[in-house]
Structure formats: C-alpha cells, structure tokens
Amino acid sequence: MDFTGLKEKTLVIIKPDGIQRGLVGTITQRFEHKGLKLVGMKMMRLGEKILKEHYAHIADKPFFPGVAHFMQSTPVILMCWEGLDVVNTVRKITGITKAREAEAGSIRGDFAMSVACNVIHASDSVETAKTEVARFFSEEDICDYDKTEYMHVYIDEERE
Ligand code: ADP
Numbered sequence: 001m002d003f004t005g006l007k008e009k010t011l012v013i014i015k016p017d018g019i020q021r022g023l024v025g026t027i028t029q030r031f032e033h034k035g036l037k038l039v040g041m042k043m044m045r046l047g048e049k050i051l052k053e054h055y056a057h058i059a060d061k062p063f064f065p066g067v068a069h070f071m072q073s074t075p076v077i078l079m080c081w082e083g084l085d086v087v088n089t090v091r092k093i094t095g096i097t098k099a100r101e102a103e104a105g106s107i108r109g110d111f112a113m114s115v116a117c118n119v120i121h122a123s124d125s126v127e128t129a130k131t132e133v134a135r136f137f138s139e140e141d142i143c144d145y146d147k148t149e150y151m152h153v154y155i156d157e158e159r160e
Helices: 016-020 024-034 048-054 064-071 086-094 107-111 126-136
Strands: 009-014 037-044 076-082 120-122
Touching: 009 024, 009 086, 009 126, 016 024, 016 064, 016 076, 024 037, 024 076, 024 086, 024 107, 037 126, 048 064, 048 126, 076 086, 076 126, 086 107, 086 120
Parallel strands: none
Antiparallel strands: 009 076, 009 120, 037 076
C-alpha cells in the first residue's frame, strides 16, 4: 500500500463507547469535514489474538485486561483515512489518551471522560499506521478513487 504524500494512510477505530453512544456519524463527519478521504471502512468484533497484537505495547500493563474486555464488548468500526500528513492530523483531531484532559475541540476532548473509554483509536506514527492498516485491511479492502473536493482542499503543489 502506498503511504507517500497524498496517499498517506492512517487507521481509526471507533471503540465500543463510540458505537454505543451513537457517535459513529459525528466522528466520521469530523474527518470528512477536515478534508480527509475515506478509503476503507468495516465493522467487526475484535478477537483476543488481534487485540493482543494491536495493543502489544500495553499488553503487560495492569489495566490491559480491562481494556481488552471493553474493546470486545461490542463490534468496532475500522476506518482507513487518507491525506497529506494524515497520521499527524488525525492524532490532533483525536486528542490525548486521558480524555478528561484532552483539548476541547478534539474528539476525545469533546466526547469522552475516561482514560480507557476514549471513543477512538488513531495510529500514532506513519510506521505504526502501515502496520495497523495492513493488520485490519487487505489491499483489496482499500478503495482508490478520485475525490473531486481535493481541487478545493489542496493547492496544485500539494496535490503533486
Ligand atoms: P492512545 O490510544 O492515545 O494511543 P495508548 O496507546 O497509550 O494510547 O493506550 C491504548 C489504549 O489503552 C488507550 O486509548 C486507552 O483506551 C487504554 N489505556 C491507556 N492507558 C490507560 C490507563 N492508564 N488505564 C486504562 N486504560 C488505558
């Protein structure tokens, strides 16, 4: 998968609290309104194995069993977003982990009160995004298409 320039991709997961609280449309709309391009989307229940892989960096933390239980409490929505510097941009829109302290205007800042139930996951670097997108989406799941609004989201030089 191409992760260069306009084709940079990132993974967003709408967590069970986002699903249960009816925030799927609102969250998706925030990314759409920013000018990002949705290139992959699906709903699935996360199994133990994929969850351990995805959260390998926190798997030995005392809070991990609670997080794993929460993440399996409902299906989640997986989205792949594309755009210039999209990984960084989506992390900013997401806000910091501890939602109570997340900046107002960010998704976590506006919609969550918990460090665990913080509505969405977003890849934290381009390298991580490559691994995470490939973990949840096959090449065929990712849709390549022209987004006409790009004419007004980026200037010519940014689109080259
Ligand atoms: P982020 O999702 O902001 O990249 P981390 O990768 O550090 O944060 O943690 C992954 C997820 O684990 C968090 O989004 C959150 O749901 C949960 N988590 C992190 N730290 C804690 C904690 N101290 N207590 C409970 N859950 C936590």
